[in-house]
Amino acid sequence: MAEIGKDIDFAKSLLNAGEIVGLPTETVYGLAGNALDEEAILKIYSAKNRPKFDPLIAHTDSIEKVETLVCEFPEKARQLALAFWPGPLTLLLSKSDKIPDLLTSGLSRVAIRIPDHPMTLELLSKLDFPLAAPSANPFGFVSPTKASHVQDQLGEKISYILNGGKCRVGLESTIVGFEDDEVVIHRLGGLGIEEIERVVGKVKMKLNKSSNPDAPGMLKSHYSPGVPLIIGNIREELRNVGSKKIGVISFGEVFHDAHVMEVLSPTRDIQQAAKNLFGALRVMKDENVDIILTEKFPEEGIGRAINDRLERAAAR
Ligand code: TXA
Ligand code: MG
Numbered sequence: 001m002a003e004i005g006k007d008i009d010f011a012k013s014l015l016n017a018g019e020i021v022g023l024p025t026e027t028v029y030g031l032a033g034n035a036l037d038e039e040a041i042l043k044i045y046s047a048k049n050r051p052k053f054d055p056l057i058a059h060t061d062s063i064e065k066v067e068t069l070v071c072e073f074p075e076k077a078r079q080l081a082l083a084f085w086p087g088p089l090t091l092l093l094s095k096s097d098k099i100p101d102l103l104t105s106g107l108s109r110v111a112i113r114i115p116d117h118p119m120t121l122e123l124l125s126k127l128d129f130p131l132a133a134p135s136a137n138p139f140g141f142v143s144p145t146k147a148s149h150v151q152d153q154l155g156e157k158i159s160y161i162l163n164g165g166k167c168r169v170g171l172e173s174t175i176v177g178f179e180d181d182e183v184v185i186h187r188l189g190g191l192g193i194e195e196i197e198r199v200v201g202k203v204k205m206k207l208n209k210s211s212n213p214d215a216p217g218m219l220k221s222h223y224s225p226g227v228p229l230i231i232g233n234i235r236e237e238l239r240n241v242g243s244k245k246i247g248v249i250s251f252g253e254v255f256h257d258a259h260v261m262e263v264l265s266p267t268r269d270i271q272q273a274a275k276n277l278f279g280a281l282r283v284m285k286d287e288n289v290d291i292i293l294t295e296k297f298p299e300e301g302i303g304r305a306i307n308d309r310l311e312r313a314a315a316r
Pocket of ligand 2: 134135143
């Protein structure tokens with residue numbers, strides 16, 4: 001089992017020694033290692049059971065440091081970085097030679113972001129390298145939003161998890177690339193499209209739902225809760241599913257016929273719903289329900305990212 005604690009200097013010493021650690025960000029917990037060290041990167045791929053065609057995000061704590069890792073910083077990328085970093089935004093920028101090909105799976109662009117969590121920002125400020133950090137879950141599973149989630153799934157494979165409490169956003173970062181003068185969204189996430197468009201104008205969507213060469217990790221069947229999941233009218237579905245052990249994940253309403261009930265936000269606050277989504281999917285799995293019923297969330301802001309994750313969880 002991994003040790004769980006708040007010792008930033010201990011995490012730093014492990015990372016300096018080429019080890020990997022679990023750490024908090026505002027979106028989800030990451031499994032971090034030195035992004036410039038191929039050995040450390042290999043440890044991450046191996047602990048996650050992640051195929052090497054699925055590249056990792058580099059994390060750092062200042063735009064000045066980002067500039068040393070990329071060879072171009074388009075104007076619109078800079079505007080977004082200034083507006084939303086630290087925050088749930090990942091930029092795809094053409095990589096400098098410092099970045100190992102293993103980190104980007106041989107792609108010419110590196111995914112990079114400044115996360116918004118005080119402990120991880122302090123840790124990054126004390127390191128002289130960026131951290132590679134995919135979500136700290138085995139490949140294909142739901143991302144962790146608490147230190148105990150990391151412990152449950154990867155505790156045997158790492159020695160330390162930095163405990164930063166429950167993640168504030170609860171969904172992964174929004175991934176944005178730049179083609180000619182266009183801003184392209186590759187993954188919906190914690191930062192809403194509307195907010196991005198307020199800064200750079202209309203964006204283009206490139207959210208391939210099957211296998212996406214631009215963001216290879218966004219396979220349709222990602223985020224598996226390991227249980228069949230139906231998105232629809234919960235009340236009607238409850239009548240249809242028969243005598244199974246039924247789990248319901250709703251936005252705000254309580255359904256008394258459910259055997260396991262998770263209300264994401266009693267006040268129907270979409271940010272709160274996002275924050276609670278992955279935890280609720282884990283509860284359903286832990287409670288061994290036969291089926292999960294859920295509903296479509298409002299298709300705006302972070303609601304789009306919630307719907308995206310639910311659709312992927314439903315595809316098996
Ligand atoms: O919020 C987040 O982004 C979290 C926290 C820990 O920062 N990280 C995260 O990492 O979600 P991960 O590895 O679970 O998802 C990263 C996604 C994958 O779909 C991957 O394919 C894509 O980013 N990606 C990484 N590098 C890329 C690149 N160079 N070009 C295109 N897509 C890339
Ligand atoms: Mg992930």
